[in-house]
Amino acid sequence: xxxxxxxxxxxxxxxxxxxxxxxxxxxxxxxxxxxxxxxxxxxxxxxxxxxxxxxxxxxxxxxxxxxxxxxxxxxxxxxxxxxxxxxxxxxxxxxxxxxxxxxxxxxxxxxxxxxx
Amino acid sequence: xxxxxxxxxxxxxxxxxxxxxxxxxxxxxxxxxxxxxxxxxxxxxxxxxxxxxxxxxxxxxxxxxxxxxxxxxxxxxxxxxxxxxxxxxxxxxxxxxxxxxxxxxxxx
Numbered sequence: 001x002x003x004x005x006x007x008x009x010x011x012x013x014x015x016x017x018x019x020x021x022x023x024x025x026x027x028x029x030x031x032x033x034x035x036x037x038x039x040x041x042x043x044x045x046x047x048x049x050x051x052x053x054x055x056x057x058x059x060x061x062x063x064x065x066x067x068x069x070x071x072x073x074x075x076x077x078x079x080x081x082x083x084x085x086x087x088x089x090x091x092x093x094x095x096x097x098x099x100x101x102x103x104x105x106x107x108x109x110x111x112x113x114x115x116x
Numbered sequence: 117x118x119x120x121x122x123x124x125x126x127x128x129x130x131x132x133x134x135x136x137x138x139x140x141x142x143x144x145x146x147x148x149x150x151x152x153x154x155x156x157x158x159x160x161x162x163x164x165x166x167x168x169x170x171x172x173x174x175x176x177x178x179x180x181x182x183x184x185x186x187x188x189x190x191x192x193x194x195x196x197x198x199x200x201x202x203x204x205x206x207x208x209x210x211x212x213x214x215x216x217x218x219x220x221x222x223x224x
Contacts, residue, residue: 110158
């Protein structure tokens with residue numbers, strides 16, 4: 001009953017370094033999402049993948065790229081990390097079907113990223 | 117810009133009291149509404165969903181929806197210290213829009 005698994009849980013990067021956050025879900029969900037959460041800003045959508053093979057920008061996509069590797073996995077890449085990307089990152093997944101509006105998200109445990 | 121607004125709090129209530137959390141949204145096309153609980157340092161956890169006008173009860177939790185007024189609320193009866201957390205309102209049309217959350221503190 002793993003649900004949504006994110007790795008790593010913590011990471012410290014130097015400005016300009018790159019890294020990839022990994023996310024995998026075992027619930028056979030079609031849709032996957034990457035959010036960042038900052039104090040006072042709430043959860044903001046970075047990118048999402050409505051289904052395998054598709055990705056779309058969310059509210060704050062600049063500085064990030066994503067890959068939907070298969071139905072289970074959705075990764076987030078920071079090509080050149082900046083201090084403004086210090087945040088907590090959450091991956092989430094959701095069912096997407098004709099009844100999609102009835103389904104909430106299941107969140108991963110989060111990645112706490114600090115860029116110095 | 118589709119927005120979801122909540123009072124950031126903190127909202128403090130004594131143990132055993134009713135906690136009332138409110139949320140307003142701007143997109144009249146929103147179709148479903150969710151409440152998430154987030155403990156400090158943890159990920160959001162879905163606790164309630166509501167789709168139709170009126171009340172929906174689940175244990176000590178009651179969600180209320182008024183689409184005409186564009187607001188949704190969460191009542192927590194017999195509040196416990198373990199209910200102390202941040203409560204996020206989420207509104208879904210095409211994707212989710214989350215409110216900033218209300219921090220609830222239940223005092224023993």
